[in-house]
Each structure stands twice: as C-alpha cells, then as structure tokens.
C-alpha cells in the first residue's frame with residue numbers, strides 16, 4: 001500500500017488533522033511542530049495525543065512528518081538566531097517523544113555569506129548538542145533547492161553534516177522531488193542515475209522520507225516553487241515512476257503542493273491509482 005499524505009494544520013488539534021487525513025485517503029501527514037515562522041509551540045494535550053495513537057493503529061498509518069519551523073537557522077551568522085534555533089530544535093525533539101510514530105524533518109540552514117563549510121560546522125555543532133546516545137527519534141535533514149545560501153543543496157553537504165554528528169544512527173535525509181530537480185538532480189530523465197548518486201554519497205539507507213511535489217521552475221533553477229502534481233516541469237510520468245521505483249516505493253510520501261484539502265484528496269486518489 002502506498003504511504004501517502006499531505007501537509008495539514010494541527011492548529012485545531014491532532015485529532016482534527018488526523019480525521020482530515022483519513023477523509024482524504026491519506027495514511028500519513030505532515031505538520032509543523034510550531035508556527036512555521038517560529039514562535040512558541042502549543043502544549044500537547046494528552047487526550048489529543050491519545051486519540052491520535054488509536055487512529056494511527058486503526059488505520060495503519062505510516063510515520064508522520066513533524067516539520068521544523070522555517071525560521072530555524074542553525075547556521076545563522078547571528079548568535080542570537082543560532083541560539084534560538086538550537087533551543088527550538090531541542091524543544092521539538094523533547095515534544096516529539098510524545099508522538100512516537102513521527103520523523104522530524106528540518107531545513108539544515110543558510111550560511112548567510114559565511115560559506116558552506118562554516119555553515120556545516122555550525123549545524124553539526126548544534127546537532128551534536130541536541131542528539132545524545134539515547135535519542136530514538138528519526139531526524140531528517142531536508143535536501144534543498146539551493147536558493148540563496150542554503151545548505152543541503154547537494155548530497156555532499158548532507159553527507160558532511162551526517163558524518164560530523166557523533167550519534168548519527170537515527171540521522172537521515174528527506175528528499176523533496178521539487179528541490180532535487182531544481183538543485184540539478186535530473187529525476188525526470190535519469191532517476192536511476194540520481195538514485196545511484198545518492199547511494200554513492202549519503203547512502204540510500206539514509207533516505208527515510210519523501211516530499212512529493214512538482215516544480216514551477218525549470219531544471220537546475222535553484223528555485224523553490226512547488227507545483228501541483230502533473231502541473232509543473234517534473235510532470236505526471238516522472239512522479240509515477242518515483243512512487244513506483246523499487247528503491248523508493250516503500251517510503252512514506254507527503255505532498256506539499258499548493259492545494260486545499262479537496263485538491264490533496266484528488267492527488268492522493270490519482271497517485272494510489274497509479275501505484276503498481
């Protein structure tokens with residue numbers, strides 16, 4: 001069974017989000033751990049989480065994706081911004097212990113002119129501070145499109161971060177089809193070649209999750225503009241190949257396409273129909 005869902009808001013509680021997920025045929029979903037622009041996380045309501053566990057078991061849900069705030073920049077030049085990001089990271093990881101079936105996905109950061117080597121060093125330092133040997137949450141660095149000074153624009157940068165972290169057994173990557181294509185990995189005409197390259201660098205066993213998006217911009221544009229499935233430069237055929245590829249087909253996929261619930265429902269129906 002295809003593990004597919006989409007990004008949903010938990011501002012009305014997990015219970016509401018999971019009902020929505022079930023109503024659109026999803027068996028996973030992604031949520032922001034807090035306001036996407038940063039800020040305080042809502043306290044988790046034990047009753048809300050209890051309901052979540054029941055439904056997750058009943059509907060045999062795949063892992064959920066807990067997405068870190070976009071404003072979290074562990075590689076910032078400003079010490080205040082870095083400290084804030086490190087605090088959010090630690091706090092998110094503590095809160096996620098309550099939601100057992102979830103992966104933590106976050107954008108590695110932007111070096112804002114300090115150079116990627118320095119940026120990677122700062123990210124590694126923050127992760128070493130946040131991840132101890134008892135950590136059992138799967139933490140995933142998201143591969144980025146490479147806009148601005150983003151770190152994680154290629155597999156080598158992601159690999160350098162993973163290698164720098166002492167307790168990295170549960171550290172992996174989340175690939176985003178839009179970001180991959182716009183950062184110059186040709187998943188449209190050479191999916192096998194891209195997967196071989198990922199395997200040679202970070203290792204395919206580190207790839208635990210996929211953001212499934214089409215792209216508004218051309219190949220290698222280094223832009224991050226998600227498009228609805230089949231409406232962009234990646235296109236339906238390449239996306240169908242991705243969800244069916246033997247090396248990817250068992251991973252959980254979450255859509256971050258520009259859609260309301262009804263649009264997500266249609267995309268999920270379509271993708272389930274194309275899953276062989």
Ligand SMILES: [Zn+2]
Nearest residue numbers: 067106107142
């Ligand atoms: Zn993301």
